[in-house]
Each structure stands twice: as structure tokens, then as C-alpha cells.
Amino acid sequence: MFLGIDIGTGSSKAVLADDVGRVLDSATVTHDVDYPRPGWAEFDAEGGAWAEVVRLCRELLSRNDAGAVAGMCVSAMGPSLVVTDGNLAPLRPAILYGIDARAVVEIRELTEEFGAEAIFRDAGKVLSSQAVGPKIRWLRNREPEVFARARNWHSLNSFILAKLTGELVLDHHTASQCDPLYDLRANRWHPERYDAVAGHLPKPRLVWPAEVGGRIHRQAAEATGLPEGLPVCAGTVDAWAEAFSAGVRQPGDLMLMYGSTMFFVQVLGEFRAEPKLWTTAGVDPGSLTLAAGMSTSGSLTTWLQRLFGDVPFEQLVTEAAAVQPGSDGLLLLPYFAGERTPVFDPDARGLITGLSLRHTRGHLFRAAYEGIGFGIRQILEYLENAGEPIRRVAAVGGGTKARLWTEIVSNITGREQLVPEQTIGASYGDALLAAIGTGAVPAGTDWARTVATVKPDPATAPLYEKLYATYELLYPSNREHMHVLAALQEPAVE
Incomplete structure (x- = not known):
């Protein structure tokens, strides 16, 4: 058996799978991310991530033979920043990925220090809140006593690897989101930039996600119930582990992840970069990916459900399905939490236009699906224009269970979507990484099996083409007004 564990934004999940990809058992623990100040997002690495890994291992091994586990791998939300003392005790809560935007000043500082063009050339992307480097500099500037006590730094998945094995290892993909410390073209740490940002903190050893990073030591075996000496693969950021689980591994393959936010990962055939997208190392050795993300998707439909008095979700989908394509002239811009790709504007705001007294909650719910669909089309065009x-297209995530949503997206984009059999997500990809990394299966093994194909309806194309032309004008036409209104709301994340 192979154990995969993923520490996600809303829960941690574990799965046991055999060497042909059959799921033998699984377990889940839910949790919340902390938002201690506007623009901050944190998570307890010890009492949250590590404690949940121990709990999940104990639960699964209470029902399964620990001796049959041949390898494991852990992924996590990221890239995140965990700093520890010499005993691997975290010195502060983990600073999370792009949703934590505290290092605004440090982003500007490092961009000026190393040059925007040089960073873009070597990192394949513009320095942003997604990068770890500015957060290390923020720690050095704002919490110097913590930085001085730190002996190592990790992302969440590599922190768990260290707790299990004692090894200081980071996978190449996560490292490629630690701009400006990593040279993506050379797949190595950038020596001058690393020293200028991380100072006395040692460089983690770089490995690819499926490579064995270490073996479980005695203390970890006692805590988890796993066998001492069990090989542990490096793992990676959860979205890339999920793409791997869906078979997104060849140039031109794209994962479309339907979740609280919408995320895109496309495998590249060669190095390409576009300022409004993120170029990163991939999961397979030497591979490259292009990524993008929207700030709201499933979170928007959840908000509408609450707004309507917690009407059962299935009922809202039924009402939306009864509405004609185009929502009878109702159009929604889904920037309710600002937007990442393609505008990268934290002060952007949601917009519903075309409202009339004849519109119902079914119209609004369908318009939300369609608005997200138009945003997806816009990003897919950016991805293709990058070269x-x-x-x-492999569609994954909880949102794929709402068939109406995937049908609307296919109709708006004109693209076919493949839905895999297993929708467990990143933890399933982790189990496959463990099977590959331990040599139990060949490196090219793919467990993804398509169970549904969503095809576009050409009859809807003319209407959606007309609406898309209007959708593209909504943000530029209203940007200044959005910023005025955003200033009257809670302090915006920059």
C-alpha cells in the first residue's frame, strides 16, 4: 500500500492505494486557516499540520496493516513559510501562499534590489504575494528576533518531511515558487539572491517531488504508527499533486480545478513566460508548468447559498438549470474578493449587471456559474497566447460534481473536459508519487481513468460569444469606480 496525505486550506486528507491505483481506505480532518490581520493568512504547523498527519496515520493504521505500507508522500497548501529552531519546533505560525499578502513593501524592495527584468528572466514570473522570498525578507525586517533564532526554513510539505525523517529537503516545484531565491532555468538555488534574502538559513537540498527525501526515524514511527525506515517522497504543492493525480503530465495537458477558488496548471514543452501567469517547475523531473488562478469560484456560489437563506444546494442548481443560457440578459463579474489572473487587482470588486424585476435566484445562481465560466475562458486564452x-483539459475538484457548472464552462469555452474517476485530489496524487518514488511502478505510470466527458453544445456558442464580448468590458469600464468603493470597505489586500 502507498500512503498519500495532503494538507489543504480547508482540510487534511489521507488515502491508502495499491499499486494499480485502487483506493483501499481514506480519512479526512477539517480545519480552519487563521486570518489574524487584514491581508494575513497563517496556519499552525505543529499543532495543526503535524498533529493532523499523526491523527490521520493513526486512524488509517487502526484499520489497515502498517507493515503493508511500502511508501508515503505528503503535499500541502503552498508555497508557505515555516521557520523552526534547531529542534524543528516552529517559531511562529506558518505564513501561507498567495492569500497572505503582508510582504507588499518587501516585494517592492526585492524587485528594486534585483531588478524586475532579471527576476522575470530567471523565475518566469513577476514577484508577487505568491512568492516565499519576500516573506522571508518580511520576517527578517519585521520579526528580527524570530529570524535570528531560526535555524531552518520549510514549506508545509517539507516541514512534515523533516518531522518524519529529520531531512532538510525541498522539492523543485515548491522551490520554483520561492522567488527570487531559485533559478528556474538552471533548477538550482540562486547563490547571491539566496544569501541576500535568507542570510544564515541553510539551503534545503533540492529533489523532485517523487524522489525519496528520507526515511521515517524512530520518534516519527512511534508517533504515527508507521514502520521505522519507511521511505518518504518529497511531495509538493497540493494543486500540482492534484494535477498529477488527474494525469496532467504531457505538454498541452491542463488541469482545471473547481474549488473555492479556480486554479489552472498547464504542462509546457519548453520554457515560456507571460507577466500575468506563473511559470514553475513541474512534478516530473525537468518538466515545466504554466499556472493561473481566480480568487473566487465555489466560494461565490456558497455566498449566494447563504444569501438565499441556506437553500439546499441541489435546489439552487435545479433552479439555475431551468433558466435559459445567458440568464435572460444577466451578467456577473466574479471579482468578489479582488482578482488574481488576469487583472491582479486586490481592489477589484464583484459586479452584477442587467438586473430586472423578472430575475429570480435561479437566474442569479446561473449567472454566477456563467460569470466564472467567462473568467475561465479569458484565462485559457491567456494560457494559449503564451505560446x-x-x-x-482535465476537470477536477468538488465543483465537478455539479454537472451544470462543467457544462456551462464547456459551452462558454468551446472546450471538452475530461472528469477522472477519482476525485479525492492531491492525496491520491501523493500515493502515486510514493509508488513511483519507491520504484514499485514505472515513472510514467498514470492512475487517472476518465469516467465522464463534458462536451460543448455548439447551439449556445453565438449567445455566449456576444455575452463574452460584454464581459470583457466590465472590468476596464468600472475599475475606477470599484476602487472608490473598495476604499470604503475593509482594508484591501495589496
Whole structure:
């Protein structure tokens, strides 16, 4: 058996799978992320992430033979920043990925220090809140006593690896989101920039996500119930582990992840970069990916459900399905929490236009699905304009269970979507990484099996083409007004 564990934004999940990808058992623990100040997002690495890994291992091994586990791998939300003392005790809560935007000043500082063009050339992306480097500099500037006590730094998945094995290892993909410390073209740490940002903190050893990073030591075996000496693969950021689980591994493959936010990962055939997208190392050795993300998707439909008095979700989907395509002239811009790709504007705001007295909650719910669909189309066009055609789209995530949503997206984008059999997500990809990394299966093994194909309805194309033209005008036409209104709301994340 192979154990995969993922520490996500809303829960941690574990799965046991055999060497042909059959799921033998699984377990889940839910949790919350902390938002201690506007623009901050944190998580307890010890009492949260590590404690949940121990709990999940104990639960699964209470029902399964620990001796049959041949390897494991852990992914996590990221890239995140965990700093520890010499005993691997975290010195503060983990600073999370792009949703934590505290290092605004440090982003500007490092961009000026190393040059925007040089960073973009070597990192494949513009320095942003997604990068770890500015957060290390923030710690050095704002919490110097913590930085001085720190002996190592980790992302969440590599922190768990260290707790299990004692090894200081980071996977190449996560490292490629630690701008400006990593040279993406050379797949190595950038020596001058690393020293200028991380100072006395040692460089983690770089490995690819499926490579064995270490073996479980005695203390970890006693805590988890796993066998001492069990090989542990490096793992990676959860979205990339999920893409791997869906078979997104060849140039032109794209993962479309339907979750609280919408996330895109496309495999590249060669190095390409576009300022409004993120170029990163991939999961397979030497591979590259292009990524993008929207700030709201499932979170928007959840908000509408609450707004309507917690009407059962299935009922809202039924009402939306009864509405004609185009929502009878209702159009929604889904920037309710600002937006990442393609505008990168934290002060952007949601917009519903075309409202009339004849519109119902079914119209609004369908308009939300369609608005997200238009945003997806816009990003897919950016991805293709970066230079490589998208040949295959794998749809993953909880949102794929709402067939109406995937149908609307296919109709708006004109693209076919493949839905895999297993929707467990990143933890399933972790189990496959463990099977590959331990040599139990060949490196090219793919467990993804398509169970549904969502095809576009050409009859809807003319209407959606007309609405899309209007959708593209909504943000530029209203940007200044949005910023005025955003200033009257809670302090915006920059």
C-alpha cells in the first residue's frame, strides 16, 4: 500500500492505494486557516499540520496493516513559510501562499534590489504575494528576533518531511515558487539572491517531488504508527499533486480545478513566460508548468447559498438549470474578493449587471456559474497566447460534481473536459508519487481513468460569444469606480 496525505486550506486528507491505483481506505480532518490581520493568512504547523498527519496515520493504521505500507508522500497548501529552531519546533505560525499578502513593501524592495527584468528572466514570473522570498525578507525586517533564532526554513510539505525523517529537503516545484531565491532555468538555488534574502538559513537540498527525501526515524514511527525506515517522497504543492493525480503530465495537458477558488496548471514543452501567469517547475523531473488562478469560484456560489437563506444546494442548481443560457440578459463579474489572473487587482470588486424585476435566484445562481465560466475562458486564452495550445483539459475538484457548472464552462469555452474517476485530489496524487518514488511502478505510470466527458453544445456558442464580448468590458469600464468603493470597505489586500 502507498500512503498519500495532503494538507489543504480547508482540510487534511489521507488515502491508502495499491499499486494499480485502487483506493483501499481514506480519512479526512477539517480545519480552519487563521486570518489574524487584514491581508494575513497563517496556519499552525505543529499543532495543526503535524498533529493532523499523526491523527490521520493513526486512524488509517487502526484499520489497515502498517507493515503493508511500502511508501508515503505528503503535499500541502503552498508555497508557505515555516521557520523552526534547531529542534524543528516552529517559531511562529506558518505564513501561507498567495492569500497572505503582508510582504507588499518587501516585494517592492526585492524587485528594486534585483531588478524586475532579471527576476522575470530567471523565475518566469513577476514577484508577487505568491512568492516565499519576500516573506522571508518580511520576517527578517519585521520579526528580527524570530529570524535570528531560526535555524531552518520549510514549506508545509517539507516541514512534515523533516518531522518524519529529520531531512532538510525541498522539492523543485515548491522551490520554483520561492522567488527570487531559485533559478528556474538552471533548477538550482540562486547563490547571491539566496544569501541576500535568507542570510544564515541553510539551503534545503533540492529533489523532485517523487524522489525519496528520507526515511521515517524512530520518534516519527512511534508517533504515527508507521514502520521505522519507511521511505518518504518529497511531495509538493497540493494543486500540482492534484494535477498529477488527474494525469496532467504531457505538454498541452491542463488541469482545471473547481474549488473555492479556480486554479489552472498547464504542462509546457519548453520554457515560456507571460507577466500575468506563473511559470514553475513541474512534478516530473525537468518538466515545466504554466499556472493561473481566480480568487473566487465555489466560494461565490456558497455566498449566494447563504444569501438565499441556506437553500439546499441541489435546489439552487435545479433552479439555475431551468433558466435559459445567458440568464435572460444577466451578467456577473466574479471579482468578489479582488482578482488574481488576469487583472491582479486586490481592489477589484464583484459586479452584477442587467438586473430586472423578472430575475429570480435561479437566474442569479446561473449567472454566477456563467460569470466564472467567462473568467475561465479569458484565462485559457491567456494560457494559449503564451505560446502553446491546450490539447486536453482535465476537470477536477468538488465543483465537478455539479454537472451544470462543467457544462456551462464547456459551452462558454468551446472546450471538452475530461472528469477522472477519482476525485479525492492531491492525496491520491501523493500515493502515486510514493509508488513511483519507491520504484514499485514505472515513472510514467498514470492512475487517472476518465469516467465522464463534458462536451460543448455548439447551439449556445453565438449567445455566449456576444455575452463574452460584454464581459470583457466590465472590468476596464468600472475599475475606477470599484476602487472608490473598495476604499470604503475593509482594508484591501495589496
